[in-house]
Amino acid sequence: AQSVTQLDSHVSVSEGTPVLLRCNYSSSYSPSLFWYVQHPNKGLQLLLKYTSAATLVKGINGFEAEFKKSETSFHLTKPSAHMSDAAEYFCVVSEWDDKIIFGKGTRLHILP
Amino acid sequence: DTEVTQTPKHLVMGMTNKKSLKCEQHMGHRAMYWYKQKAKKPPELMFVYSYEKLSINESVPSRFSPECPNSSLLNLHLHALQPEDSALYLCASSPQGDRFSNQPQHFGDGTRLSIL
Numbered sequence: 001a002q003s004v005t006q007l008d009s010h011v012s013v014s015e016g017t018p019v020l021l022r023c024n025y026s027s028s029y030s031p032s033l034f035w036y037v038q039h040p041n042k043g044l045q046l047l048l049k050y051t052s053a054a055t056l057v058k059g060i061n062g063f064e065a066e067f068k069k070s071e072t073s074f075h076l077t078k079p080s081a082h083m084s085d086a087a088e089y090f091c092v093v094s095e096w097d098d099k100i101i102f103g104k105g106t107r108l109h110i111l112p
Numbered sequence: 113d114t115e116v117t118q119t120p121k122h123l124v125m126g127m128t129n130k131k132s133l134k135c136e137q138h139m140g141h142r143a144m145y146w147y148k149q150k151a152k153k154p155p156e157l158m159f160v161y162s163y164e165k166l167s168i169n170e171s172v173p174s175r176f177s178p179e180c181p182n183s184s185l186l187n188l189h190l191h192a193l194q195p196e197d198s199a200l201y202l203c204a205s206s207p208q209g210d211r212f213s214n215q216p217q218h219f220g221d222g223t224r225l226s227i228l
Contacts (some may be wrong), residue, residue: 032214034216042219043118043202043204043219043220043222046216046217092215099157100157100217102154103154104154105153105154
């Protein structure tokens with residue numbers, strides 16, 4: 001059975017410093033992995049996806065994530081945080097012919 | 113701008129009312145989804161339509177009734193809702209049917225529903 005764990009419910013960083021949002025997954029087969037962002041009163045927007053191609057995935061707005069099979073991780077990073085990055089971030093895992101599973105979310109706070 | 117359009121953005125209704133939520137996409141996607149999202153929680157899947165047929169119902173109470181009139185449109189009919197049904201209702205779509213779950217979903221901005 002598949003599952004996903006976001007290791008931090010809240011992360012605070014100063015503007016201009018690096019961002020790290022952690023995600024670990026459990027999957028029986030080759031999973032597809034996604035990161036979505038949700039700003040207040042908005043729907044979810046896809047940041048990036050991993051579907052068994054390159055292990056380092058680049059997304060929108062300067063975000064990227066690295067798939068590490070040995071560590072069953074798919075952490076999201078950004079070199080320099082911007083105030084507009086303040087939002088809720090969801091890590092999502094899915095397997096072929098199965099439903100998608102959302103992590104519980106990480107709230108990113110950006111300090112001026 | 114989102115490519116999945118949901119109306120209305122806000123809805124307040126009493127427990128005896130009947131109302132409908134509407135979702136529209138013109139990306140040619142063949143799978144459409146309804147989610148319920150409570151505050152500070154991830155979305156919870158309610159229904160999936162694949163090629164205009166209901167393929168997944170996550171044991172949702174019958175006071176929620178989905179409908180897919182065509183490949184671009186998805187409705188959620190509401191009747192006799194309870195206060196605990198107050199939430200953000202999100203619609204999403206993806207290019208192929210639900211079994212192709214390696215494809216990302218495109219979300220609308222949701223309808224904020226309040227039950228009095």
